[in-house]
Amino acid sequence: MKDYQTRYQDILLGGSDPATWRRMTGSDYRWNSKTLLLHGLKSDCSKYSAGKGLHGGKRNLWFRKHMRSIAFMFGLMGFLFLLDSLLVSIFDYTFLQHSTTHENSSEFQDRDAYVYRKQSPVQMYDRLLNLAASALVEKEFKQETSNFWEEPYQQASLWKPCADRKDTRNLGKSEKSNGYILVSANGGLNQQRVAICNAVVVASLLNATLVIPRFLYSNVWKDPSQFGDIYQEEYFMKFLRDEINIVIELPSQMKSLDIEAIGSLITDADLVKEAKPIDYITSVLPILLRNGVVHFLGFGNRLGFDPLPSKLQRLRCKCNFHALKFVPKIQEVGSLLVRRIRNYDAARSVLDTQLLGKFIQKAEDQDANRGSSKYLALHLRFEVDMVAYSQCEFGGGESEKKELQEYREIHFPLLIERLKTSKVVTPVELRMLGKCPLTPEEAALVLAGLGFKHGTYIYLAGSQIYGENSRMVSFTRLYPNLVTKETLLTPSELAPFRNFTSQLAALDFIACATADVFAMTDSGSQLSSLVSGFRTYFGGGHAPTLRPNKKRLAAILSQNSSIGWNSFEDRIKKMIQEGQRVHTRGYGRSIYRQPRCLACMCE
Numbered sequence: 001m002k003d004y005q006t007r008y009q010d011i012l013l014g015g016s017d018p019a020t021w022r023r024m025t026g027s028d029y030r031w032n033s034k035t036l037l038l039h040g041l042k043s044d045c046s047k048y049s050a051g052k053g054l055h056g057g058k059r060n061l062w063f064r065k066h067m068r069s070i071a072f073m074f075g076l077m078g079f080l081f082l083l084d085s086l087l088v089s090i091f092d093y094t095f096l097q098h099s100t101t102h103e104n105s106s107e108f109q110d111r112d113a114y115v116y117r118k119q120s121p122v123q124m125y126d127r128l129l130n131l132a133a134s135a136l137v138e139k140e141f142k143q144e145t146s147n148f149w150e151e152p153y154q155q156a157s158l159w160k161p162c163a164d165r166k167d168t169r170n171l172g173k174s175e176k177s178n179g180y181i182l183v184s185a186n187g188g189l190n191q192q193r194v195a196i197c198n199a200v201v202v203a204s205l206l207n208a209t210l211v212i213p214r215f216l217y218s219n220v221w222k223d224p225s226q227f228g229d230i231y232q233e234e235y236f237m238k239f240l241r242d243e244i245n246i247v248i249e250l251p252s253q254m255k256s257l258d259i260e261a262i263g264s265l266i267t268d269a270d271l272v273k274e275a276k277p278i279d280y281i282t283s284v285l286p287i288l289l290r291n292g293v294v295h296f297l298g299f300g301n302r303l304g305f306d307p308l309p310s311k312l313q314r315l316r317c318k319c320n321f322h323a324l325k326f327v328p329k330i331q332e333v334g335s336l337l338v339r340r341i342r343n344y345d346a347a348r349s350v351l352d353t354q355l356l357g358k359f360i361q362k363a364e365d366q367d368a369n370r371g372s373s374k375y376l377a378l379h380l381r382f383e384v385d386m387v388a389y390s391q392c393e394f395g396g397g398e399s400e401k402k403e404l405q406e407y408r409e410i411h412f413p414l415l416i417e418r419l420k421t422s423k424v425v426t427p428v429e430l431r432m433l434g435k436c437p438l439t440p441e442e443a444a445l446v447l448a449g450l451g452f453k454h455g456t457y458i459y460l461a462g463s464q465i466y467g468e469n470s471r472m473v474s475f476t477r478l479y480p481n482l483v484t485k486e487t488l489l490t491p492s493e494l495a496p497f498r499n500f501t502s503q504l505a506a507l508d509f510i511a512c513a514t515a516d517v518f519a520m521t522d523s524g525s526q527l528s529s530l531v532s533g534f535r536t537y538f539g540g541g542h543a544p545t546l547r548p549n550k551k552r553l554a555a556i557l558s559q560n561s562s563i564g565w566n567s568f569e570d571r572i573k574k575m576i577q578e579g580q581r582v583h584t585r586g587y588g589r590s591i592y593r594q595p596r597c598l599a600c601m602c603e
Contacts, residue, residue: 121473123441124395125557131565132448132478139453146451148544148576149374149517155582157541162602163317163595174207177245179288180254181206182295183213188221189230189505190526191300194592196227197319198303199296200244201312205277206285208294209245212236215502216298223501230502232325239323243315254293264291267298274304274588277312306588313599316591320530321537321600325357326506333493334510335359340488341375341457341511350538351514375457376447377515379508379531381522382437384466385411391419392436393427396467432558434551438521440465441474442557446548447519448478449572457481459515461508461527485511519546529593537595547579 123129151157181203185195196213203210212227227233237246249255259265264287271279288294296302305313326334335356339345346361347353353360387394388407394400409416430436438446447456458479465471476482485507486494497503505527512518512531520528535543552575556568585597595601 120470122394122396122400122467122470123474124439125441125445125560128445128557128560128563128568129441129474129477131568132445135565135569136448136454136478139451140455144451144453146453148450148452148546148573151539151541151544152577152580153582154541156536156539159536159541159582159596159601159603161321161537161595161600163314163537163600164322165602176207177209178207178285179209179292179294180211180247180250181208181288182211182250182259182293183299184216184295184297185213186216186218186298186300188218188223188526189502189509190530192502193320193324193530194301194526195299196231196324197316197592199299200240200319200323201303201308201316202280202284202296203244204315205280205312206288208288209247211250212246212248221501223499223503225500225502228327229500230327230330230506232327235325236323240319243318250293257291257293259293259295262291263287264294266294266296268300268302271302273301275302276304277308304588305591310599313591313597317537317595317600320592321354321534321595326355326510328357328359329496330503330506330510331355331357332359333489333497334507336493337459337485337488337507337511338514341459341483342373344373349514349542350540351535351543354538355510355513373457374516375459376452376517376519377459377461377512378443378447378519379461379512379521379525379528380438380440380443380465381462381520381525381528382439382465382471383463386437386522387466388412389415390430390436391425391427392430394436394439396470400467431554432551434549434554436550436554438548438550438553439474440471442553443519443521444475444478445557445568446546446553446572446576449569450546450576451569451573452479454478455481457483459511460484461512517544517546521548523547529590533590533593533595537601544580546576549575549579 181199183195183199185192185199187195192213192215199210199213202208212233215223215226217224233248240246257264266284266287270283284294308316325331338352338356338360342348347356384407388404389412391408396403425433427436447458456479458481460482461484472482485504497507509527509531512527513534518531518535520532522528523532532545532547535545553572556563556571556575583594583596585591585594591597591600
């Protein structure tokens with residue numbers, strides 16, 4: 001009885017036993033109630049037996065005297081047994097109903113079975129996640145701040161943007177044009193942006209008039225947006241008018257021409273990748289001079305970065321960093337994104353004013369920055385097509401392998417055919433070679449290794465994450481303050497962009513470029529390349545970008561079962577810092593991603 005009272009007191013006082021409520025409402029309750037009643041009955045009966053030898057003559061008298069008590073005890077015991085059974089039945093039914101309701105409420109309405117399929121959380125590095133969680137708690141307690149909110153190398157601030165400067169050696173455009181250049185660009189927002197800049201350079205090279213580029217409709221992107229829906233046409237034409245002639249459309253007398261019939265249609269098959277200026281002069285210029293027009297259909301990655309005259313290289317930078325301004329509709333909603341995550345209205349950098357124009361106020365004084373929230377933007381590339389194409393494994397077991405193989409067979413038949421005749425590379429080998437996309441779990445571990453606090457505000461850019469909830473649990477466990485454009489904007493604010501993926505991508509571009517820190521998981525993506533280049537160009541050495549080396553990271557994570565947290569932190573920090581070293585653009589490297597060269601920036 002004393003033990004029972006002690007346990008019951010613990011329950012009332014909120015004892016530490018996690019199974020307390022279960023015991024008081026389930027099977028343990030039944031056991032304790034029965035034991036208690038039988039114990040009392042046994043106690044009374046033992047008293048009766050002890051008096052049998054001494055008071056045998058009084059047995060019948062005692063029995064008659066205690067008959068009512070005995071009957072009451074048996075009746076009470078039976079009643080409690082029935083009550084106990086009833087309570088347990090009610091509890092079990094309620095629990096079952098709650099469980100069923102919870103399961104039903106957590107089901108996703110399947111838009112994409114590969115993304116939303118209900119799964120248990122998938123984790124590959126349980127031990128490291130636990131170490132990371134403990135480390136973040138400790139940093140919070142000690143009020144430690146990550147050093148990666150700032151660029152580590154002062155040399156970064158020595159480079160200034162100057163692609164828009166007047167070049168005294170440039171005598172200006174020729175008065176006579178050799179003809180018109182039409183461009184139909186494919187891909188998403190960032191591929192189209194590169195195509196526009198390349199078209200400007202080719203028009204200058206061939207002394208041609210550029211017709212405002214058009215964007216091809218893609219069954220992947222499903223976006224009918226055209227140039228004027230995303231960029232300010234008049235500003236674009238005005239800003240480049242000293243370099244090339246630009247018109248909205250072909251002259252009326254040329255609109256009826258059958259471009260393909262006269263041999264002026266040029267596809268990607270007609271030009272090698274990374275084509276040089278001489279390729280355009282020898283193969284395209286004669287067609288332009290003969291027909292007065294050429295149409296580049298597709299026009300993907302069809303202009304190399306080197307060798308290219310400094311004048312043309314500068315023009316490419318001028319177009320990308322200065323001439324292409326988002327339309328006011330995108331700027332206005334982009335400013336809402338930035339202001340809401342920062343909880344602050346005023347511009348804090350040149351990046352803000354370049355991307356948001358008049359829709360974000362200028363800070364009046366230095367004190368205006370006080371109290372504003374810093375945020376990190378993360379481009380997490382873990383979409384189903386990228387995951388499937390990689391042929392890697394991500395800890396999801398046989399069901400995941402089967403699912404990704406089915407996706408490859410449907411969407412990448414050429415890859416399947418190529419794999420039949422190529423040397424087999426195992427998923428483990430692919431990971432150690434740095435060929436696998438980073439999972440959300442791996443991205444979170446990198447941020448934790450860099451010392452970003454548990455409460456860091458993180459803006460997530462990109463498409464739907466493969467295995468969404470099952471993959472994001474690890475990330476949000478370490479970093480719960482995760483936001484997207486869908487969570488920061490109201491449905492009515494997002495409504496004008498709903499069916500326009502390129503315009504939605506422009507919002508991501510703005511949020512990533514203006515972030516205090518930008519982190520990527522795939523340095524080869526167009527968004528990551530253009531955003532990091534934008535931050536280099538306008539950041540003034542105060543816009544850090546974090547680029548993990550996937551090969552080195554795989555080597556670090558392969559020691560998940562043994563590596564200590566301090567060692568993990570040190571290696572992650574060294575990896576990122578080496579990626580932040582200040583280098584001038586190397587030969588053949590992208591001018592959009594690495595604009596530190598004399599053609600684009602001044603030292």
